[in-house]
Amino acid sequence: MIRPFRGLRPVPAYAADVAAPPYDVLSFDEAYARAAGRPWSFLHISRPEIDLPPGTDPHAPQVYAKAAENLQHMLSSGVLERDAAALYYVYRLTLGGHVQTGLVCAAAVAEYDRNRIRKHEHTRPDKEDDRVAQIEALNAQTGPVLMAYPSAPAVDRLLAQLASGTPVADVTADHGVRHTVWTVRAPDAIAAVSAEFDTMTALYIADGHHRSAAASRVARARRARVSHADSQEYEYFLAVCFAHDQMQILPYNRVVSDLNGLSAEAFLQRLKGSFDVETASSAVSPGNRGEFGLYLARQWYRLIIHAGLIPVDDPVARLDVSLLADHVLAPILAIHDPRTDKRIDFVGGIRGTAELEARLAAGRFAAAFSLHPTHMEDLMAVADRGQVMPPKSTWFEPKLADGLVSHVLD
Numbered sequence: 001m002i003r004p005f006r007g008l009r010p011v012p013a014y015a016a017d018v019a020a021p022p023y024d025v026l027s028f029d030e031a032y033a034r035a036a037g038r039p040w041s042f043l044h045i046s047r048p049e050i051d052l053p054p055g056t057d058p059h060a061p062q063v064y065a066k067a068a069e070n071l072q073h074m075l076s077s078g079v080l081e082r083d084a085a086a087l088y089y090v091y092r093l094t095l096g097g098h099v100q101t102g103l104v105c106a107a108a109v110a111e112y113d114r115n116r117i118r119k120h121e122h123t124r125p126d127k128e129d130d131r132v133a134q135i136e137a138l139n140a141q142t143g144p145v146l147m148a149y150p151s152a153p154a155v156d157r158l159l160a161q162l163a164s165g166t167p168v169a170d171v172t173a174d175h176g177v178r179h180t181v182w183t184v185r186a187p188d189a190i191a192a193v194s195a196e197f198d199t200m201t202a203l204y205i206a207d208g209h210h211r212s213a214a215a216s217r218v219a220r221a222r223r224a225r226v227s228h229a230d231s232q233e234y235e236y237f238l239a240v241c242f243a244h245d246q247m248q249i250l251p252y253n254r255v256v257s258d259l260n261g262l263s264a265e266a267f268l269q270r271l272k273g274s275f276d277v278e279t280a281s282s283a284v285s286p287g288n289r290g291e292f293g294l295y296l297a298r299q300w301y302r303l304i305i306h307a308g309l310i311p312v313d314d315p316v317a318r319l320d321v322s323l324l325a326d327h328v329l330a331p332i333l334a335i336h337d338p339r340t341d342k343r344i345d346f347v348g349g350i351r352g353t354a355e356l357e358a359r360l361a362a363g364r365f366a367a368a369f370s371l372h373p374t375h376m377e378d379l380m381a382v383a384d385r386g387q388v389m390p391p392k393s394t395w396f397e398p399k400l401a402d403g404l405v406s407h408v409l410d
Helices: 012-018 027-036 063-075 109-113 125-138 155-161 187-198 207-226 266-273 321-329 349-361 374-383
Strands: 008-012 079-084 088-094 096-110 145-148 169-172 180-185 203-208 237-245 254-256 277-279 290-294 301-306 344-348 367-371 407-408
Touching: 008 012, 008 277, 012 169, 012 187, 027 088, 027 155, 063 079, 063 125, 088 187, 096 109, 096 155, 096 187, 109 180, 109 203, 125 207, 145 374, 155 187, 180 187, 207 237, 237 407, 254 277, 254 349, 254 407, 266 290, 290 349, 321 349, 321 367, 344 349, 349 367
Parallel strands: 145 237
Antiparallel strands: 008 079, 008 407, 088 096, 088 180, 096 237, 145 203, 169 180, 254 344, 254 367, 277 301, 290 301, 290 367
């Protein structure tokens, strides 16, 4: 299922300089600003277009070539180093009172292909192509796939024991998130970790479907052209695994630009066909499944879906994001494909309900919906059925950093 690997990582003195947000959570302007004056930021590898003339197509060949050039520069400058032996790494995320401790490992492409490493999202070919080109240019996977394992107290205890001594990285980054990494070098500890994971029925991709799909494509291509005498690292992909009950999902809220020709009063009246509608005196952050907040014309409302409308046996249809889509977005607002419809936008829960109010105050949106977060058990149930969750169903927080450990494919 998993194995140790020779991690490529910053020397401890440079860890804070290198660590960067995930490549796909920043716009070009944000990445450019974040990397300004920081020559060792991993953004120079994950978003290399920031080092090329403005307007450069981020998928042009010279962008991937620049990433490889920047990686080699960090290696030759002694900022990054590769461990001499195959190791595991314990990765702890701390945000306020929330702590989760996981394992950095190389996960088997074969287990992904046979669905023992399970998925819950469709991927887009263009995004897969981008990650394939990045992996091939770097000969490395630099963006970890976030995965969950079903809660296993023995694994939790083992990882807690291994998170000791002097860490090789200890960085406090965006939103006050602390990223701490330890190496696991003892052969008996490495063997114990591998054995525990090999007993698991499944692992679950939480975030990183395009990265894992790209790794599978790279492996398939290399099998056809690489001698079996060469390294088989391409048969594994970079992952960080946490116990499912340690992971934190925040709401993924929605804003819509118009009410499909309805007045506010008519819209509220239509909602009453499927929901109990209550006026709220303050912002609504739903605390239960089937409960939603609605911000409309400077007023908050609490919507509670009629109990008989929640499917019992379909793990996708009973998700709150599905209930909102099936009873509000599609039938009332005529938003049938949230993935492509320009009348809807999505707001990560870490921004809170204040961001929803600000979006409406700016005048571009007519209504906002706050949701109860999806549960990890929901995600796992969907993946176990081989089904697909609606777009923007989960917002994991805290997020992993790029650059702290990478996986080289030779």
